[in-house]
Amino acid sequence: MSLLERRRARLAAARLYLVCDATPGGRPLEEVLAPALRGGVDVFQLRCKDATDAEILAAATVAREWCEVAEALFIINDRPDLVAATGADGVHVGQDDTPVAQARRIAGPDALVGLSTHSPDQVDGGAVADYIGVGPVHVTPTKPGRPAVGTDLITYAARNAKVPWFAIGGVDEDTIDPVMAAGANRVAVVRAIAEAQDPEAVTRRLAHALEIGPPGVRRPRKSAEERTAEIQATLEPLAPGERPPALVVAVAAAVALGIVNLGLAVTGHSGKGGAGTLIVYCALMFAAAYGMWTKRYLAVLLFQILLAILVVFFFLFLLRASSVGDVALSLAVIVPAGWLFWKLVRVLARLQVPAPTAV
Secondary structure, eight states, X not given: OOHHHHHHHHHHHOOEEEEXXXXXXXXXXXXXXXXXXXXXXXXXXXXXXXXXXHHHHHHHHHHHHXXXXXXXXXXXXXXXXXXXXXXXXXXXXXXXXXXXXXXXXXXXXXXXXXXXXXSHHHHHHGGGSSEEEEOOSSOOTTSTTOOOOTTHHHHHHHHHOSSOEEEESSOSXXXXXXXXXXXXXXXXXXXXXXXXXXXXXXXXXXXXXXXXXSTTOOOOOOOHHHHHHHHHXXXXXXXXXXXXXXXXXXXXXXXXXXXXXXXXXXXXXXXXXXXXXXXXXXXXXXXXXXXXXXXXXXXXXXXXXXXXXXXXXXXXXXXXXXXXXXXXXXXXXXXXXXXXXXXXXXXXXXXTSOOOOOO
């Protein structure tokens, strides 16, 4: 997974986006950003419209450090040329600013590019960006002269947007429920947090509102892509030499099964299948053990299939159990095999996450 793909996965899982300048509410940036990140902000955008490059770089140093600590995305506004210098995860541009394709070329291939949209046509065209802002929902002093789009555009975006999107413009604790009822499950906030006396408390309440949704309104269902991205964002690839306990247990179980069946074949206790069948099964177990030890995805998957068959077989055996011994034997197989199967699901997922590329 490339750096851009990892950033997009984190973006897909994001719900609360804070936008402010270097001195929100007249305070140092750290006094607002740090508590807001503790409260649940997932993405922060530094918007310094009239600042010099030196002032932007100074504020970005503070923002980047706090965002890294909180594992939040850091976005710079309107300046794709400063993405590398600020260490930002991406850039946000408006309809009248640098075009998305040009911003992506300037910012670099691993940078996220966000785009402001204010109409259905712009929402449709926003598919070229990594995410879009939809609004302003209400008239806001941060966008003087920009008419409010109301909630109709929010509903349109909920039905038609092809990339993650955030409702923006006058969203606060009083207005967030109608915005979510219109279809939003992500919001971008400016003054509600930046000017709050207690930014952390306000952020927590907004994050909680996004989590539970508006009263009496069914939450919009997340797409399969969003759910997959959220899961991927929680996973780390297996480090070189790392073998999770479940994988070690699976290797040991495969080796033990191979040895037991080899012993049965050698001592002549091969049953109806004959020694040849046991030898084949033994070889299969040893091969699975080697494949899992070397962290081969297919080997883990095949061993999981074996575990599933084992659980089903002994569950059926349990249904027909006629003695306490039969019940005990069934449970002795079902419980550990089921546990191991469940734990290997996460191992499989982590095996699918490639190691990060050097940056």
